[in-house]
Structures are given as C-alpha cells and as structure tokens.
Amino acid sequence: MSSPASTPSRRRGKRGRGSSNPSTPQDARSPPSQKRRTDDSTSTGDLQPMPTSPPADVQSPGAADALFSSPPQFRHSAIPLDFDISSPLTYGTPSSRVEGTPRSGVRGTPVRQRPDLGSVRKARQVDLHSDGLAEDIVATEQSLGQKLVIWGTDVNVASCKEKFQRFLHRFIDPLDKEDEDIGLDLNEPRYMQRLQEINMVGEPFLNVNCDHLRSFDENLYRQLICYPQEVIPTFDMAANEIFFDRYPDSILEHQIQVRPYNALKTRNMRNLNPEDIDQLITISGMVIRSSQLIPEMQEAFFRCQVCAFTTRVEIDRGRIAEPSVCKNCNTTHSMALIHNRSMFSDKQMIKLQESPEDMPAGQTPHTVALFAHNDLVDKVQPGDRVNVTGIYRAVPIRVNPRVSSVNSVYKTHIDVIHYRKTDSKRLHCVDEETEQKRFTEERVEMLKELSKKADIYDRLALALAPSIYEHEDIKKGILLQLFGGSRKDFTHTGRGNFRAEINILLCGDPGTSKSQLLQYVYNLVPRGQYTSGKGSSAVGLTAYVMKDPETRQLVLQTGALVLSDNGICCIDEFDKMNESTRSVLHEVMEQQTLSIAKAGIICQLNARASILAAANPIESQWNPKKTTIENIQLPHTLLSRFDLIFLMLDPRDEAYDRRLARHLVSLYYQTEEKMEEEYMDMAVLRDYIAYARSYVNPRLGEEASQALIEAYVDMRKIGSGRGMVSAYPRQLESLIRLAEAHAKVRFSEKVETIDVEEAKRLHREALKQSATDPRTGIVDISILTTGMSATARKRKEELAQALRKLIQSKGKTPSLKYQQLLDDLRAQSDTAITKEMFEEALRALADEDFLTVTGKTVRLL
C-alpha cells in the first residue's frame, strides 16, 4: 500500500477526481479512467465475488474525508463489487514506476502492486456518524474521530496502522526461536531488526509471523485474518512509514510489502469450508503441478498511428478497453497497441495437494489451486512440501451470455501471500529435526504423564506390534531404534557427524514374523521406506539419474535410502540382495551420506536413515552349529555396522508353544472393537516417539560416562584373557547410542546409569544370540568384526602351516597336482579336511608368496 503522501496522486490518477496536477503525464489518462469508473458502477452482473466480505479500498484518513464530502453518488456506486485479482488499480498507478528517477525516501520509492491481495479499489470507508449504513458496522474503537471503518468490516485504518506500528516497534519474544533468526538479537524488537535487514539487503518484503501478532494484539490479529484484503495494505503503509522514517536514504526496488504467515487458522485442506472465503488462511500441502509463467498485462500502451499520441489503458477484468478515437487528432481507429511498452506482471498457477500425512485412510487427496504473483512465481517446484499463507477466494463460473442459467458451482483458489517450504529446513539445517510435529498442550501433558511411569519402557515395548508374539528384547531393540540416539557434531575436531541412528539386523528362521515386524515399523514411522532385498537394486536404494520426459533434462531421482532420511529404512530379505547393492550400504550405515557420481551429476546426499533389516539363513533353516556369518553369508564389514543383531529363532519349548497357541487363537475370534483399543495405542506410541525425537536430546551424565567406560573396559577384558579382542570402539559407540535412546524413552535430558545398564543388557543379549561361537560356546565379538571366531582363525593358520610342511617335505618339486596334494593332506591330517579349507590354506600360502595356483597345478616359488 502506498504511503499517505503518494495516495492523493494515485487516487487522482485512477479515479480522475480531485484537483488536477499539471506536472504529471497522468492527466492525459484521466478521461478514460473516469469513463470506466462509471461503467463499473452500472455493469454489475458479470463477475462478482462472494459477498461475505465486500472488498474495500483503503484510503488514508486524510483523503477519505475529502472523498466523503464529495459526491454522494459514490456511495451507491460502491456497493457493486468488482472482482479482479489482477487489478492494477490497487496500488497507485504503475506509471509511478516509470516516472521520475529513483530517489530516496518514501516519496520516491515506487509502489509495487499487490495482485495477491486482489482488487480493493471499490471499497470505501464509512463514517459511523453518518446514518444509513451504520447498522452494518461494528465499531471497535469508541473514541471520537476513530469511527471511520472500511465498509463491510470493522477495520479502522488509522488505529489499525497505529497498532501495527506499535507491534513492529515493540514486539519482543526472547523464547521463540525460528531457524531464519540467525543473527537476530532476541531481546531486541524483532521486526525492527528485520527492517534493518531490509535496508541492508534490499529485499523489500517483511514476513510477519501471525502468531506473534496474536500474542501482541488479539483483535488486530482477528482483523488480519478476517479482512486480509483491507488490513494488509494498512500494514504495508505502516511498515513503510517506519522504514522510511528510519532509513530515509534507503533505495528499494519498490515499497515494502508485508507478508504475514503462519496464520493460526493453519489447517488441513480438508477443513476448508465456505466460511473461509476471503479470509487469510495457512494450509500445508505438496505442490503437484505448476504452470508456466503467465505474463499478465496490467496496463496496455497505445499509440496513435497518425499523430503518435500515446495513451495507457489499464486492464479491467482481463479485457482491454481499446480507445477507438485518438484524443489528440480525433482520428478513429488509429490507436495501435505497442506490446513492448505495455506493463506486464508475472503470474503462475499452482496445484497444491494435501500432504499424505493429513489424509484420512481410504480417501483420495484433495487439491486446491494457488495463484502466485510477481516474486512468488517459480518459488516452488512440483514435489515441494509447502505451507502456504494466502487469501481463499471463490469465484462464480462465468455467466454465459446466451443462457440465463448459471452453473451454481464456484471456482476456488488461493492467492498466495507467503510460502514456507517445510522441507527446505531438512536440507540446510543439520541439527534440527524435520517436521516438528505440533502437539496440543493436552497431548504433551498426557505424554509427559506417561513418561513418568516407571514401566514406560516395557509398556512401549509391549505396545509395539502386539500381534507379534513375545520376542521382547527384539521389540525393545526396535523401540530404541525408533527413538534413536542424540545427534552430535564433531566437525571441529575433524570427525564430522557421529551417527545417531541405530541399525538393527534380524535374522532367523523363516516364518518367525520378521517381515511382519518390518511392516509394522514401516507403518508406524512417518518417514519409513520398505524395500525387499530381492527386488531392490543399488540405484533403487540410492539415487538414479533419469531423463525427465517433459523437460528432457537429466534429473536425480532419489531412492529408498534418501527418502527415508530421518526415518527408518526397512529392508526385507537382506541376504538376497546382490553384492553391488549391499556395498552402497557401507557408506550409508556409518557416514550417513550417499555419494553419487553419475551422468555428470556429482553430489552427496544425506541419508540419515536407521536401517532395520531382516535376513534369512542360507540353508532356509538356522543351523545352530554355525556362526551368524556362516548362516546368513553376509560380509562382516557390513555386519559390524549393525548395532544390534538379533536372532529370531523358533524356540522349541512347550510353555512357549502353549502361550503362542493361546495368543493365536485369540486372534481368530476377537472382534473388531477389541482390536480398536490397540489401534489407539499405536497413535499414542507414534506421538510419543515423535515428541521424544523432536524435543528430547539427552546428554551423557558424569556417572553414565563412568559406567560406559567401565562397561567397555569390561568387554575388552573378557576377550583379552583368551588373547582376543572382544570389543571395538564401534561397540562403545553403539552402547552410547542405546543409552541415549533409552534416556529419550524416559524423556530425560540426561543419560543416567540405568540407561547404560539397559543398553549393556540389550547389547549383551544381542551378542549372546548372534556372536556366540558355536564351537566353543563363548561370546566372541570377532565373529562379527572379522567374520570368524578366534578359534576358527587359529585352526586355519594351523592348516596352512601343515600344508606348507607337507609341501616342503616333498622336496624340490617345482609343481604339484592339486588333487594329489589334497589327498596327501587328508591322509596326513587327523581331522576331516574339506575342499574349502584346503583352498583357503592354499590361498593363505599364496599370500605369503610361497606358491601360486594355476588351474589344477600348484607351483612353488
């Protein structure tokens, strides 16, 4: 909105009223615009907005008085309301941009129209003292002289402006920190700092958080929500006054525009209803389509072919009123449109679809159309998740001149005022959790109450996948995985980020509901991905480059791991995955990033996903005589990256069978209602986890650190007694993560000894299951870290030595027969020697440069 100083000239230019100002070229345009104004007042039937809130023009108080003393006819003509979202008339004449050199100060800074607010040219203020319309109006300000409100609203421009200026001057909220607030002193008035920023940067947009406004002045906030079309220009005016007061020498591209966002009416698209029309709303959703940029003519430029007289015509409702007669030389049909001197503004149409999370199950998503103008064009791309603040509009479908009946359906759209990308945060800001889910106070209270329960850990573990019977430790492990550790940053010490995600591998017999557990987790977490090892390829997991069918450009399509950033990637049939696919997991599981170098695209993507994998044993049934590695045939390099490896075996136990049977039978006759209760729990569980993940960030306490050190030393000691290492720093890190996750379960900001105890216990449980050497019965971490138990390694060495001795005993023969050698070794050894063992021994000797194997002969070196 223009400042008061510029208003009179604008009005005059537009309405052709008031005293003439001979120094400006606008004079020439007065007659046609006057003519059109009267047109407007008579042609009312075409396109009309919903009458819920009649659009109104804002006038500066001074000008208003003058207007109202003038022709009473104006009052009648104003009632028909024109609706044209792209009207240029709102914000001064566009010519003000052309005229004059850019000077400093409010007077010189050109006004930029705000097509997003729509046409407000026809509104007027109503003096409450005047009779007639007074009953329509609710006066909010009672003091004399402040009873002037915009027609159809309760907005008094002067007081509104004053209040907003007070808000800008005074609003401080030291507690409210937003991610854009870098470099702001929270104890100083926030928006004054913003204005300073505008002065420095030169981007004339002031984003105002409606929540702040609400806490400052409830009534002003209400007015903003209900009458955005009238109030926002007033805000503009106020902001500009302050700004140019402070920085009179500042040169801006155009005057500052206020962009409110986060209107508390933030709602789901589904909740939009007719009452929201013409109100300020904020909705969230996903962009699914955006149109090309549409240049929309704001002002047409005509020149007479005969005398070269020029004139400008503003666009009215998408139509150009072409002057038929030249005013200068009176030639008819001589005016020609000069395209490149006409004024255009940018416009874009965008389709927004409600986010998948907001959708009730079993329904299809709703969409809504958005119109973006000027700077907001091309700010979002399809696929972006955005919060849009704008004015909701409904327009009747055009009347067909030949048919008297009208399609009774309105077209709806939103004029965008402010975008806020919800996922931009995710890409730029590392330590911030993504989607900070908003919880109601009661919900938070409830969750906190729940967290105080002593058995909360067990409770949550029980609530997890209730249909899967027992396996409590596994459920606990998964629970901790859902919570995750605290994110730590060691960039300054050169180690970069520490992984906070916990990775879990489940292996075991088929039919032990591993897949079901995975499916459950996938359904529980908001950002989960489910893939099957058999069906996924390396590119499917990471990212692939493809040619966009529309733009024919190479684009990067992200795969499951990237999509589950900050979530859980469930990989079923992990063992069936091929080698190359598995290899990409190495980077993801420790560094939490994905590097891609493909088709000229080189980049590193974040993939901070926890991995929950399930693997079946190679021999379809778990062989208890073999180690984990031998059973699932996965490289130990990968296995060591899992914090917890659980075996899901079919226990051969009568009592267990009995309980299992009872549990299963109950499934087959319980009714739907009984199941409902558990569904309730799933919602609570989901919220509990979401809350803990975003608000609880436990740090290690002194005692806990000591306990961890002890635990680690203990683990190392166990092995050292037998001359082997049973713990590596990786295990310590796992312990820390688990302890932190357990603290999160308790909503505790500090990791305490009990957390460490549980972490130790769980870790030990998992180890006991997966890292027990089946030959010795001793827990041996090296099975997981090197793929072999220490005893097996020893045996391998012995065999190699025996073979070497055998070969040496044969004397100086340059080459030996493979089969012959094997038979000799077998004859010599007292234990059975398999071909594999023999080959391994050969390989070991080859590594020592003792011999080479070519085909079926062994050559000595």
Add this chain to the structure above:
Amino acid sequence: AQNVPNSDWEKKVTEYFKEKLKENNATNWVPSLNDVPVHYLKPNSLVKFRCMVQDMFDPEFYMGVYETVDPNTNARVLHFGKYRDVAECGPQQEIDLNSSQTVTSERQTFYCVPVPGESAWVKEISFLTGPAYVSTSQARVSPSTSYTPSRHKRSYEEDEDMDLHPSKQKEQHMGKSCRSGGDIHGCVEPKRLETEASAGHHVISPNCSPPLDLNFPLPGEKGPACLVKVYENWESFKVNDVLEVFGVLSVDPVLSIVNSEERDSSTLDPMECMDTAEEQRVHSPPASLVPRIHVILAQKLQHINPLLPACLKEEESKTCEFVSNFMSELSPVRAELLGFLTHALLGDSLAAEYLILHLISTVYARRDVLPLGKFTVNLSGCPRNGAFTEHLYRLIQQLVPASYHLRMSIESMNHSRFIPHKDYTANRLVSGLLQLASNTSLVIDETQLEQGQLDTAGVHNVTALGNLITWQKVDYDFNYHRMEFPCNINVLITSEGRSLLPSDCQVHLQPQIIPPNMEEYMSSLLTAVLPSVLNKFRIYLSLLRLLDYSISDEVTKAVEEDFVEMRKNNPESVTADDLHKMLLVARFLSLSAGQTTLSRERWLRAKQLEALRKARLQQQQSVNGNEL
C-alpha cells in the same frame, strides 16, 4: 469441512425420503441407473444407483440459496440451490450474485462406476425386481416421458422398435432369460446395446473429439459412470466403497454447453485456463454420458447380492426371519454345493471343500498390519489344456456377486495396469485392475504363463499382486508418494505347479475324471442345477461371510494342548504358521456349517483336512522330485 445449513426442513427432506423408502419395497419402485439407460429416465426424477466410489474429487462450493431479479419489475425471488447443478431462473430473470441472501454451501463429488466385475446374475435379478419388470404404470411412465423427439436421433435403429413397445420388448427378453436360467447374456443384452449406442454417438459428435475414458477398473466394463454429489457425511465414505444412492438425476444439457463455452474462451480469460483441458474433460464430462446424481440418501452396502436383504445388521424381524429360515436348511444346501463344486473340480472333494472355505472367507479384522481372515487358495495341478480354469471361473461367476478372471501371461503382466495411479494433468485417479470392491473374487490363472521376461511394469504388477495377497492392501501410485488402500479381495490362483505368487494354502488338485469335452461337461453341470438351487448357493456364500464367530475358552485350551502335543512329536513340521492356517480352516469350516463357535469336532475335522492336504503336497513333491 462439513457445513450443513442447520435449517430443519433440509433434514426433514432426508427423513421423509428415508421413511418413504422403507415402506413396502418402495426401493424397488425407484428406477435404477444400473438397469435403465439414462435416456429413458426423466431428468430431475428420483433414481437409484448401485456403484463403487472410484475417485473423490475436490469439494465444491455452490450457491445453496440464491436470489433472482427481474430487471423489469425489480421483483426478487429466493431460490434453493441444493440438489441441482444449475442455478435456474426464468427467462426474464437474472441471478443477483451479490445478494446478501446468497448462502454458499459445500458438497462433495464422487466419481462412481458400477461395481467392477459385477456378475450378470446380480444385474439380472436386481433388474427383475426393479420397476421395469414390475409392470406398473409408474415404471412405464418414466421411459415414455423422458423420450422426447430431440433425443430421437441418439440411438436411431435400436430405438425404433424399442420405443414402440418398450415394455413389451423387455418382457420378451425377460421371459427368455427366465426360462434359460443360466444364460448369462439373456436380458442384459438389449440394455448394453443401448448404452453402447449412446456412447458411440458421443464419440462421433464433434463436441468431444477422442472418446472419453470412463475410467472403469476392469477392461471391457459397461455401464454408466456417474458423478455423485454428496451433501452430508461424505467423510464416512471411502474409495472403493460400494454404495447405493438415491438421488435426483441431473442430465441438464446446459452443463455440457457451459463446458464447451469455457473451453473456447479459455485463451481469453486467464481465470479459466487454471484447469487443463484434460481436467475439464474429466471433471465435467457431458452430462448425457456421465449423468450427475444429487444424493438424498446414500448407504454403504455390505454386499451386492440382491437375493439377500440389503442390511443384515439391523434388528429387523424380517431379516432375522430370513436368516433363521435359511439357517434351518443350511446343511442340505452345503452338501449340494459341495457336490456341485466336487463335480466342477473334476471329482476332487477335498479341493471342493477348500474352495467353499475360500469362497466364504473375508478379512474380518486387521491386527496392526496383519489382515485376519484372508484365505488365498492356490489350486495347483490344474490341467493345462481343455480350458479348465476358464470354465471353473464361469462357474464361480455364477456363484459370487462380483468376480474377475485374470489370465496371467507375460503379455498381460507387462501391458496391463494393475495399480491405480494419479494423473495430475487430468487430476484424477486412473483406475487399475486391482481397484476392486470388497469381497470381489479374483481368479488368477497361472496356467497360461509362458517363459519370458517381465519388464519394469510387469515386475511392479507382480509385486502388487503379491502385496495384495499377503497384506490385503494395494499401494496406489500418487507419483510423489504411494498411498496404501486396504482391500478385501478373495484371491484364487490356479496353476500347474506351485504358484509364483504367495498363497495361504496350496491344494493340489487330483482329478478323478477327465471329461473328453470340458466345455460340454461344465455347461451340462450348470444346466443340471435348478435356478432355485443356484440362488440358494448364492445366498449361502454371501450370508455366511457376514456371520460372527468366536472360540470358547474350553476349545482354546484344547487347541493349545493339541498344538503343544503336535510340536512335541515333530517340532520341524508344525510351526506357528501352520497353527494360523489350521485356525483359519477351523473358522471357515465352522462358519460353513452355520456354527458361530468352534467345536472340538470341527477342530479335529480342520486338522484332518489340513493333514490330507499336506499329505497330497508331499506326495506331489516326491513325484516331481525337487519341484517345490
């Protein structure tokens, strides 16, 4: 965003119709869009439509109340805009769009298609009970009044004789089909021709150049698609719900005119080019092709079997009576059905037993992600030649209200669309084969599968089928994300060896007889069954699916003991999975005998059946060596 104007009389409208329709079979008097072609129906009259919600469009705001002005006399009249598409006004009047009296209301549009795969007998029987058959004066009025000269050109040849004696013609057809009983095509034929003709006409008309895709989930479906406008409680409806709606039929040609006008002017007015041409076409298709129904009453149907009372949950004496009557003669019906299916399965009574269990299975609950009550049967060992599966499907089609026969081949897997996906240019959900209503029987024929390579689409399709079977859900493709839609579809797989798709239970077929001429054998089987008996089969299968079921503590204990005992003897062979299967078999076995609790005998019988089935599989494995 439910915003129902709270005026009482609007509620009274629905109340009134609800009451009226309850009265002695009043629902049968309302002409149904399923049976009667649109051009025989009177515009703005009450119609009913049995359909499945295929897609949900965005809610729309309309003028609930509007005011018209006569420019000459300045007389103002208030109009009511509910239940209509077009705000009408007299020739001398104009609509005052700025009137303060205008009330904006909201309604939701569903795109509905006839229930996919609906069996011919369902159509036939509901048609027989419908108004066209009950030869009342009212029913005869509706076609004749709607028959106006302007529509004459629409289906010129057919209409010629049809219109001269419309009811007579229909009765002739009716009589014929009644006599033949099993003839699927019978009476449906003339109606089909008509719809085809009217559709064909539109293709020619210059107004819409390419033929409009009516978005039926299954290929080759016929019938009217409909834009159903719902005024209240639309949150309670979901995609793929089967509804019966009663409402005002709107086929105002103005709707189409408004359309084309808009398209012409779209270049001129920036407001109009918001929607792409495709979107326009899809969201406001010609009303003659896709009529609108303004819903007064809508109810979700538990089943679409016209032989059963529509709603079984209600404590009405009539329904109770019906159920108890039927229950009393349940066992002979079961025995007869078993015999029928045994013959159909070439004399294999075990397979027939399992087929019954399969046909009455339904997902009755979901425990977190696990659907309970699905019972996918893989009928292996089907003879490859003789088109056995083809004929088996024909028989099943005669028994269940909705079904689809999916012939699996490399070609069909690679080229057909299984998963519905969102088309963002047209802003609609493009349907796929797997968008089916609850309790549809999907018969997958794997015997026709040849060696070959699946492409990406094929792999996706097979995965989708696998997901459907295992989790009873289909992930619809929304381009930027996928969305899970739970479903409840009975899948029967026929294959030679073990199916490549997962299944709950594999039954190996052991034919006792090999008929020399399969076609003759099967059709003679069908003609041998009296229509009344066939109807009993149909009632049997639909009714038992809806029964409740429980297991007493005592039996639970026995089952427990049994399980422990079995595990003790041979822990390798009996797993939790096997117990799941046995419990499922026991459940459906009890239900198939009309018992709502599990008895010991049934449990033992279930165990016995499972043992027989497994023995057969083992035997088969040893014969085929490593075939698994």
